[in-house]
Amino acid sequence: MHRIKKVYANEYEHQANKRLHLFKNDVLPVIRSDADSENKRRKAVIVDLDDVFFYTNPIFTKAKILNLSGDDLWKFFNKYAGSCPANMWALEIVKLYSRAGLKPIFITARSKELQIITIDAIVGYIGWCFELYMRELNDRRPSEAVKEDILTKEVLPRYNIRFALDDDIKNCEMFAKYGIPVLHVINSEGKSCPDVTKYCKTLAVSDIRSD
Numbered sequence: 001m002h003r004i005k006k007v008y009a010n011e012y013e014h015q016a017n018k019r020l021h022l023f024k025n026d027v028l029p030v031i032r033s034d035a036d037s038e039n040k041r042r043k044a045v046i047v048d049l050d051d052v053f054f055y056t057n058p059i060f061t062k063a064k065i066l067n068l069s070g071d072d073l074w075k076f077f078n079k080y081a082g083s084c085p086a087n088m089w090a091l092e093i094v095k096l097y098s099r100a101g102l103k104p105i106f107i108t109a110r111s112k113e114l115q116i117i118t119i120d121a122i123v124g125y126i127g128w129c130f131e132l133y134m135r136e137l138n139d140r141r142p143s144e145a146v147k148e149d150i151l152t153k154e155v156l157p158r159y160n161i162r163f164a165l166d167d168d169i170k171n172c173e174m175f176a177k178y179g180i181p182v183l184h185v186i187n188s189e190g191k192s193c194p195d196v197t198k199y200c201k202t203l204a205v206s207d208i209r210s211d
């Protein structure tokens with residue numbers, strides 16, 4: 001017991017000395033400044049749309065069966081995207097964090113061609129409490145490049161991002177590059193890498209949609 005108290009006391013003294021040292025060397029104001037700018041930015045969470053917030057797996061599965069790719073794939077996707085329901089688990093996460101004061105920010109590789117139906121669909125579930133960033137028309141870069149641009153130019157300067165949800169591992173790696181904790185959504189019935197989804201059998205046989 002005596003030993004534990006002594007360790008705590010030493011740790012306290014150690015931290016106090018560190019703060020004193022920083023103050024003496026004029027480093028502390030810089031640290032405070034960083035903390036202040038962090039606090040000024042509103043807390044937010046980044047959420048992907050397709051196969052995360054929206055249950056779009058059947059569209060991609062059907063497209064795969066039809067062997068669609070490139071423009072044909074996206075025309076097919078655009079035709080059905082407006083009618084996709086939300087994944088209840090993702091909706092619950094977004095609502096919970098929104099009620100706690102964290103802004104939901106949807107960053108999607110969907111083209112702005114789908115802006116109106118996408119906004120309508122999100123508003124139908126959570127109202128007007130979110131921001132939405134989409135791929136510009138005719139931007140054909142990979143998803144992670146599109147999202148990285150949006151993240152660095154639009155989102156990070158204004159928001160303190162607590163975590164990101166995405167099913168595309170390349171997007172996850174991109175977010176992680178900026179120090180953002182990422183929750184990787186694994187789709188057992190969608191388009192994810194089989195190396196990642198090989199453990200998904202228990203989810204696939206449950207009554208929870210496994211995306």
Ligand SMILES: [Mg+2]
Binds near residue numbers: 049050052168
């Ligand atoms: Mg996705």
